[in-house]
Amino acid sequence: MARLTGSLLHISTLPVLSSFIASSLAAPLPSNQTEDCFPPPNSVASSIEWTACPEEAQLLAAPSNTTAKVGSLFVNPGGPGGSATELVAAIAGGAIQSEAVLASFDFIGLDPRGVGLSRQVRCDEKIYAERVSLFPKTREEFDALEDKNKRLGTSCRELTGPLLEHVDTISAVKDHEAVRIALGNEPFNYLGLSYGAQLGALYAALFPNNIRSMALDGITQHSQGQAANILIESSSYAVSLKRFFEWASTDESSPLKGQDMETFWYSLLGNATESPIPAAGCNDTDCRADVNAEDILFATQPSMVYATGDVSRSASWGVLASALYNASEGDATAFATSFTSPTAYSGLAIGCLDWTTTPTFSASLQKQIMGGTYTPLTLGASQSYQIQQQCIGWPAPVVNPPKKLDIKTEVTILLVISEADPETGYPWAIGMLEEFENKVLVTRKGAGHTSFALGGETSEVMAMYLITGVAPKEGLLLDS
Ligand SMILES: *[C@@H]1O[C@H](CO)[C@@H](O)[C@H](O)[C@H]1NC(C)=O
Ligand SMILES: *[C@@H]1O[C@H](CO)[C@@H](O)[C@H](O)[C@H]1NC(C)=O
Ligand SMILES: *[C@@H]1O[C@H](CO)[C@@H](O)[C@H](O)[C@H]1NC(C)=O
Ligand SMILES: *[C@@H]1O[C@H](CO)[C@@H](O)[C@H](O)[C@H]1NC(C)=O
Ligand SMILES: *[C@@H]1O[C@H](CO)[C@@H](O)[C@H](O)[C@H]1NC(C)=O
DSSP: OOOOOOGGGOOOOOSOOHHHHHHGGGGGSSSOSSSOOOOOOGOOOOOOOOOOOGGGGGGGOOOOOOOOOOOOEEEEOOOTOOOOOHHHHHIIIOOOHHHHHHEEEEEEEEEOBSSSOBBBBOOOEEEEEEEOOOOSSSSHHHHHHHHHHHHHHHHHHHHHHHHGGGGGGHHHHHHHEEEEEEEEOOOOOEETTHHHHHHHHHHHHHHHEEEEEEESSSSSTTTOHHHHHHHHHHHHHHHHHHHHHHHHHOOOTTTEEETOOOHHHHHHHHHHSSSSSSEEEEEESSOOOOEEEEEEEEEHHGGGBBBBBOOOOOOOOOHHHHHHHHHHHTOGGGGBBBSSHHHHHHHHHHHHHHHHOOOOOOHHHHHHHHHHHHHHTTTTOOOHHHHHTTTTTOSOOOSSOOOOOOOOOOOOOEEEEEOOOOOOOOHHHHHHTTSSSSSEEEEEEESSSGGGGOOOOHHHHHHHHHHHOOOOOOOEEEEO
């Protein structure tokens, strides 16, 4: 569904834009927090206390030429658990090619509660590192999964505090509204990628009259049932994988050129099931020292963000082909589970408050039967499946369960999707057409997850919309 991986985060050149990071909610939580952790939006959090950016983002704090400014543009990179301040730093570093957008907005990256520069969710890394199967075949394996989830969640509660029960998307949306008001009560401009689209849709449902423009890129739909989410996501993953296979077996730059990729894939998964493949770069301290088939299945899905052979982009087809080749040669480091990724902990904590799961062994077996039958390439593996399995036994209750939104905005909301997105599948985008009354959906031909950073026609359409507030016509189908 959701994560946008590191590729946006290359910070190479000096920025030419003026922008700043609002990490205002990094302030300590009030000690008396029986209800919401933060004041409700309408209480006008009148002042924002500005502090210096963290070192890696210092380069941002240039004075701005406000003449051409439209206003502030809130951005969210997805996840859940992705850091919006890092996205702003990446934008300053050149991740967005549209000069017009850069000149028109101050970029506001508000790390959602529990994420990044806001109070980061923390958990016991040793418990996280314990290997359990997300595809339990026996009652014992299921009990081990539930037990680990429970102990991990309890450790997160101890290390994070009561915030752990308040990192749901409704709360994050209200925080965005509080910051919008505090920044001067200008109408909301928003660019949400991936899970950021879910955040945007919920904002639009709660505050439909406060929006000037909202572009959602890589559409999540937070109203489907458990089975539908697994099917939509795992089949989107499989569709994308097939496109990658086609490229990897034919492109000159691919180390797997000439391979029958489907045979290769099943063979690699089979080998890793028989005995885990060593990860030479890991020693069980920061990352797991070997990789099994589940690890490959879950790590491949977010490795297809960029449908290009360009190995300088992480999460590109080029890097994935190299990673698979290395694994077949006995080094699976690229697929090894990291124990130190803050995004993983935030994402889990948010996910378990936002999605429901049926916490029984039989339901777990039934999902495996469905995944294997309907999506044999990917076996149901997907971020939705992961969340459902990892939240079995989670100690904090769901507070923002999936439900259909009835979003009635005056302004037209722009939805953008690629036809073969590996994470936020096309069915979710079409599904959201039913939840937004006033919207247009733009489709980019091709694969890959999200479009704005690509700098093609789709980015241009998005840029024009954000700057002018005028939506393109419904049903556009763009080549790049
Ligand atoms: C927390 O707030 C409630 C309601 O305002 C109040 O009754 C209670 O005494 C406060 N608790 C603490 C520990 O300050
Ligand atoms: C500020 O932006 C305006 C509009 O784009 C431009 O005409 C002007 O030259 C700029 N001023 C400076 C000092 O860069
Ligand atoms: C494992 O790797 C980490 C760096 O990732 C290193 O600090 C540590 O010393 C290594 N431990 C052993 C036992 O090799
Ligand atoms: C595969 O191995 C080569 C040689 O060690 C290395 O340069 C490359 O970065 C590896 N690929 C990935 C994706 O880690
Ligand atoms: C799987 O293992 C077999 C037997 O060692 C080997 O011949 C084959 O190349 C391996 N497959 C992959 C994709 O690494």
